[in-house]
Amino acid sequence: MGKPIGVIDSGVGGLTVARELMRQLPKEKFIYLGDTLRCPYGPRPKDQVKEFTWQMVHYLMRRDIKMLIIACNTATAYTLNELQSVLPIPVIGVIEPGARAAIKSSRNKRIGVIGTEGTIKSQAYPEALKAIDHSMRVNGLACPPFVPMVENGILEGPEAEEIVSSTLLPLKEMNHIDTLILGCTHYPLIKDLVQKEMGSHINVISSGEETASETSLILAYHNVLEQGDSTPVHEFYTTGDMEKFRLVANRWFEEPIQVLKLIELEQFEKTAK
Secondary structure (H helix, E strand, O other): OOOOEEEEEOOOOOHHHHHHHHHHOOOOOEEEEEOHHHOOOOOOOHHHHHHHHHHHHHHHHOOOOOEEEEOOHHHHHHHHHHHHHHOOOOEEOOHHHHHHHHHHHOOOOEEEEEEOHHHHHHOHHHHHHHHHOOOOEEEEEEOOOHHHHHHOOOOOOHHHHHHHHHHHHHHHOOOOOOEEEEOOOOHHHHHHHHHHHHOOOOEEEOOHHHHHHHHHHHHHHOOOOOOOOOOOOOEEEEOOOHHHHHHHHHHHHOOOOOEEEOOOHHHHHHHHO
């Protein structure tokens, strides 16, 4: 077995990307690190998000990873360019793949984006979309309640439906969009609720599939695709509550996964206070 691929996120949301990566790249070993102790990243200052992201990166770099995937939209918006310029391995985020998937899907070039405060404020999606096609019209909406809801395992039922309905109301009034980007990797865990609220005429897009495809292309380009026959044993780490993480992870993967506590937890706890 060759070197593993690192995946980082602010919590459990990046598991939506990890699952797609594992589906498309079944020979690759993945090490997933979710910073659930300090989730959500969306409301945090840019410098703090960068600091936390770098801590996760340093941890995974000590594991001798061959590629890094930032499965967090806020961290992607704030750190991708810096990480790509500094690290000696390929680094990709989830924003550009998500933008490409949305452009493929849209018929009228009117796209909505929902995400954390940080992602929406960064204007990363409008910039990515317009860099590909400057005629795109983009409406963004920050959805602060969604990440805490998902992290707490509230993925269905009346409470979840009410939160989704009230949060998306401003976007529903912009009735010209035909495509909606789930601009946070937590959101695919409530995709069915979002789809129901927005209506079947809206294409709801998540970046996992496109991100996995891009990962495969980059690994092939660098000639580091895993060629072995052995079955990889993936590793999942969380900085926070293991049981909450395991509950959401097992529901998303539909099979038990082993969640390992982060070894340097003390470092994360000190910076969280």
